Amino acid sequence: MADETRAAICLALLEGRAWSAGELARITGVAPSTASGHLARLLEAGICVTERQGRHSFVRIADTGTARLVDLLASHAIPDRDAAHAVPVVDPPDPLAGARTCYDHFAGRFGMAVTDAMAERGLLRTEGMFELTDAGREWCARAGVDLAYRGRRPIASSCLDWTERRRHLGGVAGARLCALALRLGWVAREEGGGRALRVTAAGERAFGELLGLTPDLWH
Template identity: 50%
Template sequence: MNSHDTHPGGPDLAALAALLADGTRAGFCLALLDGRAWTAIELARHAGVAASTATGHLNRLVGSGLLTQERQGRHRYVRLADPDTAELIEKLASMAPRRADPPRSLPAVNRSRALARARTCYDHLAGALGVAITEAMTDRGMLDWEQGLALTGDGTAWLAELGIALPPATRRPPVRSCLDWTERRPHLAGAVGAALCRHAFDASWITRIGTSRAVALTDAGKHALTDRLGPAAVET
């Protein structure tokens, strides 16, 4: 009896695993964790594959529901389907074994280090910076972990001081813990995590590094976070 016969009508976990077992498709999903829409040509260049090969892989990912697509003129744009999909990819990355062939060239090493220091995870901050901010908010009583992650009154007041209003209630939780794949510790996700990340970009606390999802903390960001959360928030 195969796995499909064991639970008829149930979720086909093996099919999902097979989709992500391909290195090119997995690489596409990791690249799309920056939250932006990419064209097939951009993803092909990123993965170092032919455009026709990229198209075939993207068709499978879109057909599975992991990605969504939209067309503008002759261009086809794809992105991760939703925050839940992004969280799934990030969690799988945190559980995946480290590569046996670490980057050796100086540019590759620098890219890897930049991603580990600070990056976007779909629409919220991750890496050492995301974890440091989360822990600083916890230390200051803005986040409560006793019965699952929750935003406290102090946290709501702090966001209001920054000009960040709590997002309206939706299916997406206000705060969520997301296990960071480089730090192996949780960072803040959910609607509040996304709002804080948008504020960091709008206030020029962070800026993107090239076309990757790595971000750099600016001098303005260092001063702002140190003033509001203490020096531990910028120790990356």
């Protein structure tokens, strides 16, 4: 993360998809040989792994634990005001820009709408490291978001959004809220699977009641 190009590659990989070296070279604005050199160091460090599809080779983040570590480093290394200059600009196909999952939590315009609404209502502190307030924990309990967790993952963490260039809610709270919404049918996977989400009519009502969200925030 100390090198600007290597950091940009890591942030692109955080989206969860696998990239070719050529694609990463284009979005970071460097020569393919330069991108390959950075990828070699990331592979050697165990941050990335390779996947082959026929004759083509792709790289992705090694696992969710590594992704969370990169998320945490990025949240400290790249302040919100500078994020637009630090992250490669990639125009994702709709509906990925509207609503999607980033590993196990909400991302895209919908993910940012949830994060912003929680911050505006005093449920989430977003300066520095993300942290649920006491009111936020009470809100989670009322909404049915189970925060019980015995692992080392933080209850709330920030994740730099690939398309919005801002930090959205991750951690246990983000993952459990996403899981709850999927289970109750507030959001649904778009046809064909993948990360794209559709906020259902039930979800529009639920998030409207819980956080005052309106569909124009993610459409």
